[in-house]
Amino acid sequence: MSARSIFARPARLAAIAPYLWMALFFLVPFGFVLKISLSQTAIAQPPYVPLFDLTAGWAASKAALAELSLDNFKLLVSDSLYISSYLRSIFVAVTSTAILLLIGYPIAYGMARLPQRWQPIAMMLVIVPFWTSFLIRIYAWINILQHDGLLNKVLLALHIVSTPVVWLSTDTAMYIGIVYSYLPFMILPLYATLAKMDGALIEAASDLGASPGRAFWLVTFPLSLPGVGAGALLCFIPIVGEFVIPDLLAGSGSMMIGQTLWLEFFTNKDWPVASAAAVVLLLLLIPPLLLYDRLQRRTLRGGS
């Protein structure tokens, strides 16, 4: 043990640079988001008052603190636009995660049951689309789903429908896009837990008289729950804040919170309200983030 701890000091030294980087470019910016979310909107460049001046020292900072207000947050809770977009984000994320689980589980299960030498290939096949651009994959779906796109052509040719179906700018299209984009994030953690599972447990269950279905529900599924949790969180958290997919595929009727934030920021140039929306979004995501962090640590400990 002591022979190993001799590595610890140089390793910690190695961590200094990335530590400082993440502190400066990940942690500190949240301070600014919080700060701007508490300040007033102004027609100026940048569009908010007052500017936080790090060099001004404590006295000036304190004076600036006195001018902070919760107006932006009051706006968020009083305006039904924001409340409905938060609710919609959560609804969409829950629904998509459920669909992803239903589609991803059989695929991961199939992968885990492949002959050993095929499994790395199957895994590679699932990962590769994740490497190709996500924007391009959404765009590919616009190609397919448009009015005279391939899907409508196939449906018409098979006489399933008599007139072209409107797919684009609907929630269906958005769900297709989300499921398509996040599927690898669901499959990989599920596959990781399913592949590690000891087949002897299933055999024991069937030796004791369980049907394959019962063995699955009593043995396989409960043992795969860590993978289910990891996959669900890995999908749920980013989907809540998703912007590009609903923007390109869903209708303009109701917005997700990522779209509202984008609109406030880029179109209305209301940075304080956009920041307040980000703070609330972050608060919503802290419980699932902590849960994800705990799962992650447990997996890493188990892996080492």
Add this chain to the structure above:
Amino acid sequence: MARPVNRISPFNITSLALGLAFLYLPIVILVIYSFNASRLVTVWGGWSLRWYTEFFNDRAMLDAAWMSLRVAAVSATVATLLGTLAAIGLARGERFKGRSLFSGMLYAPLVMPEVISGLSLLLLFVALNAERGFWTVTIAHTTLTMCFVTVVVQSRLASIDRSLEEAAMDLGCDPVKAFLSVTLPLIVPAIVAGWMLAFTLSLDDVVIASFTTGPGSATLPIRIYSEVRLGVKPQINAICTMVIALIAVVIVIASFASKLSSLRGESAAPL
């Protein structure tokens, strides 16, 4: 050694096949239609390269593509360096002050909605009075992608037999030298994979780049995104196909390189 569970059922095969078809079919269709001669994206007018030549005559698109490639190359390289160092710190640093904050900062961006990361970095850059453009996007992408590099390298480090390092030290190496000459060659495939992942993630990002870039320095995804909002255009099919091809080349080269280095690692191990 888990006993194989490999009684694969028709249901397993079907779900796998359907799953893979779902993942690949849209991309295949996109690539095929990029060679479509017709101006109407949905009507097949024979094979043609005209949309590719159109791209190479489109100054704005070319500039955006060049900008994206530079951002991706620089940010992936810095991210790989920092991410590898972070992975070493987490995997070998044992307990140190602020460790859980450190790992939290590295894991959170993996799932953090991009609108939050983008907005927060922009506010930082504005507060620092930094001119927005190439460097701000590069820093933003480095911050995001180094976390992915860390995860990839850290999981490789965790799976390495540490008695090799100890043997090197018994033979007279100091810890740093033991790490550099024994462990580092073993994690090169993971480092290469991390660089690739960082490169493609950077090449892909619309949201964070939209927040952190300045006027006149749009990246390729930003341009594609604004075109796509206006509808499907055959030229975009061609650009997307080229991006896919580029990423495919990067993957092939990198997997070849990592295979070579792991082969070398294996043959070196018995010595």
